[in-house]
Amino acid sequence: MLRFALQKISGHSTQRIFLPATSTLMRGCSFATYEVIPKGQGREAHCDHVVKDQCNNQVANLYPKPNVGGQQKLQIGQNVSRKDKIKFLVTTLLDLKDSKEAIYSALDAWVAWEQNFPIGPLKNVILALEKEHQWHRIVQVIKWMLSKGQGNTMGTYGQLLRALDMDNRADEAHQFWVKKVGADLHSVPWQLCGLMISVYYRNNMLENLVKLFKGLEAFGRKPTDKSIVQRVADAYEMLGLLEEKERVLEKYEDICTKIEKGHKKSKQTSLKKKKDSGRGRPRQRQTSTSNNLVSTMDGPELVR
Numbered sequence: 001m002l003r004f005a006l007q008k009i010s011g012h013s014t015q016r017i018f019l020p021a022t023s024t025l026m027r028g029c030s031f032a033t034y035e036v037i038p039k040g041q042g043r044e045a046h047c048d049h050v051v052k053d054q055c056n057n058q059v060a061n062l063y064p065k066p067n068v069g070g071q072q073k074l075q076i077g078q079n080v081s082r083k084d085k086i087k088f089l090v091t092t093l094l095d096l097k098d099s100k101e102a103i104y105s106a107l108d109a110w111v112a113w114e115q116n117f118p119i120g121p122l123k124n125v126i127l128a129l130e131k132e133h134q135w136h137r138i139v140q141v142i143k144w145m146l147s148k149g150q151g152n153t154m155g156t157y158g159q160l161l162r163a164l165d166m167d168n169r170a171d172e173a174h175q176f177w178v179k180k181v182g183a184d185l186h187s188v189p190w191q192l193c194g195l196m197i198s199v200y201y202r203n204n205m206l207e208n209l210v211k212l213f214k215g216l217e218a219f220g221r222k223p224t225d226k227s228i229v230q231r232v233a234d235a236y237e238m239l240g241l242l243e244e245k246e247r248v249l250e251k252y253e254d255i256c257t258k259i260e261k262g263h264k265k266s267k268q269t270s271l272k273k274k275k276d277s278g279r280g281r282p283r284q285r286q287t288s289t290s291n292n293l294v295s296t297m298d299g300p301e302l303v304r
Helices: 082-095 100-110 119-131 135-147 154-166 170-184 190-202 206-218 226-238 242-251 253-303
Strands: 003-009 012-019 032-037 050-052 058-061
Touching: 082 100, 082 119, 082 135, 100 135, 119 135, 119 154, 135 154, 154 170, 154 190, 170 190, 170 206, 190 206, 190 226, 206 226, 226 242, 226 253, 242 253
Parallel strands: none
Antiparallel strands: 003 012, 012 032, 032 050, 050 058
């Protein structure tokens, strides 16, 4: 416990603080007295309230000086707009050499002054790299995000699988699918499953394609797109499993017919709109020609 003793000296009050001898501030002394000098008095008149020991050494500022005018100092990078930060990172990643250490160091430096992990700006960086077809850089950025424990979403997984496929790394995409996504086939979105089926199909990994589709069927999940059914049927055919091909086409025939009917209806509605818009135009032409005839008929009479 601190003991406080107040004593009047030269017309002003000072506060003496007695600390125990075990304090780290009192090495080599049996006791020490710390005096609080009020603002505007003594040699430290420019400070607010400063704690001093007997040796006239400043120990601490009990009352820190407030910000003048209420202005706070900006941290590094706060005066740079979000758009400029994204553009700077994209240009930096494009200029760096193809090295994992260099890319990871640049990303670490980019987020060093951020209070929260900038997952949103990094998504925009990935989209900008996709426009430039920088698939290898996208893989590096996403893997760095995952190493930080960020971006563990199905959307990020889909971007990584697509980038690996476009970067001719289908085997690595398959390994990532098995480790991260394939264990929860009952809840994986069909959009992501269709993406992986297309990856297997393009890279002639037909056995993995069939295995994935059978796993989805085991959970009672039906494909939502005709292209998925067609790719599975083609895979069975190329593997020599013609019976399985016929089974798939018969089982999911309604999906193909529904899609075809939908396309026909959309075409019919578009044709009807064109016809309706075309019907109004001849009427305007007829009225304009009839007005011309009337003007020609009335012309001679007016001359007469």
